[in-house]
Amino acid sequence: MRTVGVGVIGAGVMGAEHARILAGDVAGAHLVAVADADLSRAEAAAQGARATTDALALIADPAVEAVLVASPDATHHRLVLAAIAAGKPVLCEKPLAASTAECLEIVAAERRAGRQLVQTGFMRRFDPAYREMKVALDSKALGALRILHCQHRNAAAPAWFTGAMAITNSLVHEIDVCRWLLSTEYSAVTVIPCPSEAGGSGDPALFVFETEAGSLVSVEVFMNAVYGYHVHAEAVCAGGTIGxxxxxxxxxxxxxxxxxxxPANWVPRFRDAYRLQNQAWIDGIRSATPPADASTAWDGLVATCLADQIVEAMATRRRTPLVLPERPH
Amino acid sequence: MRTVGVGVIGAGVMGAEHARILAGDVAGAHLVAVADADLSRAEAAAQGARATTDALALIADPAVEAVLVASPDATHHRLVLAAIAAGKPVLCEKPLAASTAECLEIVAAERRAGRQLVQTGFMRRFDPAYREMKVALDSKALGALRILHCQHRNAAAPAWFTGAMAITNSLVHEIDVCRWLLSTEYSAVTVIPCPSEAGGSGDPALFVFETEAGSLVSVEVFMNAVYGYHVHAEAVCAGGTIGxxxxxxxxxxxxxxxxxxxPANWVPRFRDAYRLQNQAWIDGIRSATPPADASTAWDGLVATCLADQIVEAMATRRRTPLVLPERPH
Amino acid sequence: MRTVGVGVIGAGVMGAEHARILAGDVAGAHLVAVADADLSRAEAAAQGARATTDALALIADPAVEAVLVASPDATHHRLVLAAIAAGKPVLCEKPLAASTAECLEIVAAERRAGRQLVQTGFMRRFDPAYREMKVALDSKALGALRILHCQHRNAAAPAWFTGAMAITNSLVHEIDVCRWLLSTEYSAVTVIPCPSEAGGSGDPALFVFETEAGSLVSVEVFMNAVYGYHVHAEAVCAGGTIGxxxxxxxxxxxxxxxxxxxPANWVPRFRDAYRLQNQAWIDGIRSATPPADASTAWDGLVATCLADQIVEAMATRRRTPLVLPERPH
Amino acid sequence: MRTVGVGVIGAGVMGAEHARILAGDVAGAHLVAVADADLSRAEAAAQGARATTDALALIADPAVEAVLVASPDATHHRLVLAAIAAGKPVLCEKPLAASTAECLEIVAAERRAGRQLVQTGFMRRFDPAYREMKVALDSKALGALRILHCQHRNAAAPAWFTGAMAITNSLVHEIDVCRWLLSTEYSAVTVIPCPSEAGGSGDPALFVFETEAGSLVSVEVFMNAVYGYHVHAEAVCAGGTIGxxxxxxxxxxxxxxxxxxxPANWVPRFRDAYRLQNQAWIDGIRSATPPADASTAWDGLVATCLADQIVEAMATRRRTPLVLPERPH
Structure with missing residues (x-):
């Protein structure tokens, strides 16, 4: 039975976990190679598959039919473009790239390639709890959404974690999953950091989004919640709630x-989400039909683009309209 | 506004709590006197009302219009009879008396008095959670009861607490409240103590009752559950459950x-139940209409009578039919 | 035993409930009279006590030792002043008065009377769940508060219920209870109504307060939540949460x-809170020591004063500093 | 990458589900063939793999490296023996065989084969909730087990479902999973059917096991609980509980x-358990190390052997010692 040969780039916490999932938890795939600047780390993650320090050689390897990018953020843009150039499906951990301009390059390159090759690793779209909420919201059984309340709490963040990083690293998950969940775009945001921390880290902070569909999305981001890792969402609709x-x-x-x-961190909380995301990615490659719900290159761009605007809105403390570039046709 | 003058006999934990409730939490009553063998304890509980060591004098006191008996178990029989003889309503902490024969004397004395004077202090009948279950069960909205599962867990029992005391002191509450909840009588019981403890305290133990209505009542009694005081009930009916x-x-x-x-013990768990029981008792005296749901002298007899039979069933380990004396007409 | 004679003004839903509580659920009080413009309504609520249409006569009645005001909002100011003038303790349903100026008159009149006579009926301060939260927060066991999230949901509001009324009738409870819970004052508010409703009722709406203590208080007010009456609070602290x-x-x-x-409405949800509030009021009168936690005339003023400013902030949609008049010494 | 070729026998609800899991949810396996007496059903389940009506030919097929038996119960014994004879690993849905004697034949045949080939499909051992309980119980963090309470409720059973079938089809899962969970054997059982149903289906019924380790296991089996499919377990230990x-x-x-x-039935409730069981089975084949926690042929024998004795105990209503045949060495 033919299985898809996958190369994983990056053998840190996320890359090693992806290698483990692809080798042991997903049907229809096999791990061909792992690349990391640290060869011993690549070898440990490879579990017997090839290990290399050369990411571009991995992408070029004929046995590698699909590429998973979990290397440092700054390398995503270059590696995703390389995978597209090689005509190979690529699942890229968030963020897709460091700037809107870089994301637009990827979107354009994929368009030129003539087929959907890029999936952005916003794995929450595959989390069973989020999906159960989406089915309920799409059904309109509870009526139109009024407010979606979200909480994103980490047990602890490193001391060097700034307010901007809370947005680009953590809130970015809510940015993606909520617009998917609600099938709408954000029109404005108001950021209200906790005053006691305003001179400092801005942690916790409240972000209140208004959406084009006429609803609110409130998100509490708390990087140092101490008691555990806790992601929560509750949708308040015209006729009831689901959370x-x-x-x-x-x-x-x-x-x-x-x-x-x-859980102490995201690994146990989103274990199923990562497995199901990767399974859907492999299934999409085998069936030549990318998964309908996955985050695309455009979705990756939206997340990066909005995160940048929200960082600015946090500084001004004013209600800030949110805008997106025109989507290429 | 006329309020009912109450005398409390016994100023231990329960008696002092009853005095506090009657003086400060219940409408329509005032505390006249507290009796206890230990005068200083009586004075502490009396909060300014009279204190005495003479329980019979308290009962005879014309200012005492109603008597609450919370003295040691062995004195209940004598004091309740004295209250009946004085023609005064009496609320007696469980057990009503130490034997079925003594209970029968009380039932007979009350009959001769020509009106309902005795209430047995099975306060769970006034617990809001039990009452919500009873309303649901009486409504038959969930269909006929099949099994009522009960758990009666104390954090810790004194070392001298024997298996028989688990029945006469703890299980006795379930004996009363379940037959009230289900409006039926028990026909048989099977006792299955935890084997590791069978040679010892029989703690925990399972008691499985069959009822005349054709249902089962299972009760776990665990006197040393360590984690806290926990009373639970779940009614499994033909069409659903309520717990x-x-x-x-x-x-x-x-x-x-x-x-x-x-909670660490029964005080916080059943604070409302005691208050509502005592309020209902006072309301019944003021309106000359004893509360419909309260435990009567006969109910007190049933509890004592069955507890004795269950103690024997625990020894034999065999399914044991349960019988009651004929009820006087 | 001496009990406090109480007169209740207003025999609508709230007044009748207060009369019932004072007559049947509270120790140490008796109901002397009920006043209402509709005499038959007053008679129904009086349960055998006097009924009158003359509120001022009720206040003047020597048998009335304490006055509970539950009449239409517009009459509160006048009746509370009359009770103060008569030297009688008065428990006034919220709002204390319709404007800050009227509230200041009451505060000043009470000061002139030389003793604390006024209690404002913010009963949530006596709700057992709120009190358990306050004990935890005061203990600092979970560290300093960062964000207090509140939800105030009514099943349905009348069609004539405007956004301003959501603030003056509903949010006003959170205004009072949260500053009590946190022992701080609000410094600013940002109001973000649900966009789909912005041209209409502003329902639901989010109110985000900043406090002098450096924390945030977010309140969702939803007057038409359909599924039931639901009041919720969760305190997110530096070391954990309590909700x-x-x-x-x-x-x-x-x-x-x-x-x-x-529950379908506030009656069952806050039944204990009303009973305990009224019991504390009566206990305070009997012991000549007003309850420490009760809402005072000044607290009533703060609620009215802030509600007015929040109504304006809702219109401007901008972060709005909140200010209080100087407190009379 | 080499994957294990699996043949599935039986294409009913369970067989088709196993084929789906092995083809789409499990790493390291591929579906070679499906056998069913009804060829069109086999074809539907095969999803492109071979379909046949000849189960023995499937077992003999060289491309079939491992066999999953999900055909009617009466065929299990014969097919498992055939797989053993062919030297192929076999995962057999419960029951392993219809009688203790037949199970002993399988155990003996496997011993003669010289290596562990048989896994019995008691999938609950792979359910994440049960495993979390087992980790906690094995750690002794809560102290020694006293009572394990279990509930096994089906929404509805067919009219022809008898009391014996409740034991052999449903309770059999608790028989297996509880002795695994507690690492002990049962020494006796007492069966107490709900009296209202005693003349009929014996539904619901209580089964109380005593174990060699000195604990109790109580199981409520309710085949017609109406409200849904609900499997629950709570372990009451000397120092706390886990459920x-x-x-x-x-x-x-x-x-x-x-x-x-x-859930409406077992499919969603135990979806993860089936996937993880089948993944562990495949992993065990690939690594030549059968999964440590899986149910063996001997475990399958124990379940069948005890179920038969419990059926008899239900008839006698007496405490019945439970015995096992000597285990072959």
């Missing part, structure tokens, strides 16, 4: 309380 | 988990 | 789901 | 309640 249940599989009673655990 | 929600008012997230607290 | 649990006592499983009910 | 959380990913608020859905 995520607590993610724990079990409840423990001890020491005077009943408790349900939170 | 108690976790009793915590708030949820805390910290240290990697979301938690809802359990 | 309200679902208020249902039981869980029902049927028709493919487990469900916990919401 | 399954509600399985819903989202919560919906509408029509006066917050609700979390139950």
């Amino acid at each position: 995520m249940a607590h993610p724990a599989l079990t409840r423990t009673r001890r020491d005077g309380a009943e408790e349900g655990a939170f | 108690m929600a976790h009793p915590a008012l708030t949820r805390t997230r910290r240290d990697g988990a979301e938690e809802g607290a359990f | 309200m649990a679902h208020p249902a006592l039981t869980r029902t499983r049927r028709d493919g789901a487990e469900e916990g009910a919401f | 399954m959380a509600h399985p819903a990913l989202t919560r919906t608020r509408r029509d006066g309640a917050e609700e979390g859905a139950f």
Whole structure:
């Protein structure tokens, strides 16, 4: 049975996890090679497949039929363009590129290639809880959306994590998944950082988006929530609400309380989402039909483009209209 | 505005709590006197009302219009009979008396008095969660009951607490509240103690009752559950179930988990039940209409009578039919 | 035993409920009289006590030792001043008065009276869930507050309910309870109504407050949430969060789901809060020590004063500093 | 990349689901052929792979390296023996065989083959919630187990479903998963059917097991619970409890309640368990190391052997010791 040969670029936490998923959890794929500037790290992630320090050689390798980019952010743009040039499907971890201009280059290159080759790694679109919410929202069983409340809480961020990074690294997930969930674009944003932190990290901060569909999206981003990693969304509609249940599989009673655990970070919380995203990517390659719900190059551009505008809006503290470049036809 | 003068006998934990409730939480009553063998304890509970060591004098006191008995179990029989003899309403903490024979004496004395004077302090009948379950069960909205699962867990029991005491002190609450909840009588019981403890305390143990209405009642009694005080009931009906929600008012997230607290003992768990029981008792006296749902002298007898039979069934480990004496007409 | 004689002014939904609570659920009080423009309504609420159409006569009645004002909002100012003039403790339903100026008159009159006579009926301060949150926040066990998220959802509002009324009738509860909960004052507000409704009712709307203590308070007010009456608060602190649990006592499983009910309106949700508020008011009168946590005349003023400014902020859509008059010494 | 060629026997609901999982959800396998007495059903399940009506030919097919048996129960014994004779790993849906004697034949045949070839399809051992419970129980963090409470509820059973079938088809899952979870064997069982149903289907019924480790296992089996498919377990230990959380990913608020859905049947509830079981089976074949936690031929024998004894115990209503044949060495 033919399986898709995949090359993974980047063998850090994310790249190694992608290599593990593609080798052991996904049907129809096999791991051909892993590239990393650190060869021993590439070897560890390769689990017996080839290891290299040369990412472009990996892309050129005929046995590599599809490329997964999980290398440092600054390299995404160049590597995705190389994969497109090689005519190979590429799944690129977010961000797709560091600027709107670079993203536009990728969008244009893909258009010239004549077929959809790029998938941006916004894996939440494959998270079962988000998908259950999307099915409910699309069905309109609860009526039109009024407000989508989101919480994005990390247990702890490094000291060098700035307010801008909370937007470009964390909020960017909500930017992508909420416009997918609601099938609309944002028209404006108001950023209200917690005053006690305003002179500092701006953590936590509230972001309130208005959408073209006439609803609100409020997002609390808290990089140092201490108690655990916690991503939550609740859609308040005209006729009811739907929100995520607590993610724990079990409840423990001890020491005077009943408790349900939170994961320490995103790995357990979104394990299924990564697996299903990668499975859908492979299925799309095998069937020559890219997955309908996946984040495209354009979606990657929108995320980068809006994140930049929101960083500016955070500085001004004023309601700020959000705009997108014209989409190439 | 006339309020009912109440005398409280017993100033231990329960008696002091009853005095506090009657003085400060209940409309239409005032505390006249508290009796206890330990005068200083009586004075502390009396909060300015009279204190005495003479329970019979308290009952005889013309200012005492109603008597609450919360003294040691062995004194209940004598004091309730004295209150009946004085023609005064009496609310007696469980057990009503130590034996079926003594309970029958009380039932007979009350009959001779010509009016309902005795209420047994099975306060769970006034617990809002149990009442919400009873309304649902009586409505038959979920169909006929099949199994009622109960859990009665104490954080810790004293070392001298024997298996028989788990029945006469703890299970006795389920004996009363379940037959009230289901409007039926028990026909048989099977007792299955936890084997690792069978040679010892029989803790935890499972009690499975069959009822005349054709349903089962399973009760886990665990006197040393450590994690907290936890009373739970879930009614499994032909068309659905209804059970108690976790009793915590708030949820805390910290240290990697979301938690809802359990109370350390019955005081916070059944604070409302005691208040509402005592309010209903006072309202019944003021309106000369005893509360319809309260536990009567006969109910007190049933609890004592069945507890004795269940203690024997625990020893034999065999399915044991449960019988009641003929009810006096 | 001496009980406090109370006169209730207003026999609408709220007034009748207060009369019922004072007559039947509260220790140490008795209902002397009920006044209402509609005598038959007053009689129904009086349950055998006196009924009158003359509120001022009720206040003057020597048997009335304390006055509860639950009449139409426009009458509060006049009646509270009359109670102060008569030297009688008065518990006034919110709002204390229709304008800051009228509230200042009351504050000044009370000061002249030389003792604390006025309690404003912000009953949420006595709600057990809010109090559990306040104990936790005051303990600083979870660290400093960062954001307090609130939701105030009504099942349905009358068609004539405008955006301003959502603030003066509903949000006003959060205005009071959150500054009490956090022991701080608000410094600014940003109002963001749901765009789809901006030309209409502004329902739902988000209100984001900044506080002098350096935290945020976000409040969603949704007057037509359809699914039920739902008041929720979650405090996000530096080291964890504490929020309200679902208020249902039981869980029902049927028709493919487990469900916990919401109340249809505020009556069941805040029944305990009203009872405990009124009990604390009566206890305060009997002990000549007004309850420490109750909303005072000044608190009533703050609520009215801020509500007016928030109504203006809603119109401008800009971040608006919030100011209070100088507090009389 | 070499993948394991799998042949699936049986193309009913379970067989078709297994074929789908092996072809699309599992890494390292490919579907070679599907056999079913109904060829069109085999073709539908084969999704392009070979379809046949000849199960023995499928087993003999050199391209079939491993066999999954999901045909009618009565054929399991014969087909598993054929797979063993062909030296091919076989994953057999429960029951392994219809009688203890037949199971012993399989155990003996596997021993003669000299290596572990048989896995019994008790997929719950791979359910993430059960595994989280097992990790906690094995850690002894909560102390020794006292009682394991289980509920096995089906929405509805066919009219011809008898009490014995509730044991052999449904309870059999608890028989296997609980002895795995607790690492012990059962020593006795007491069966208490719901009296209202005793003359009929014995549905629901309570099964109380005693274990060699000195704990209790109580199981409610309710084949017609109506409200949904619901499998639940709660382990009550000396120092706390651990139980399954509600399985819903989202919560919906509408029509006066917050609700979390139950699945209609076992497919969504145990989708992950089936996938992970089949992945572990394939991984075990590829690495020549059968999965440590999987149910073996002996485990399949134990389940069949005990189910038979429990059927008899249900008839006698007496506490019944449970015995196993000597295990072949």
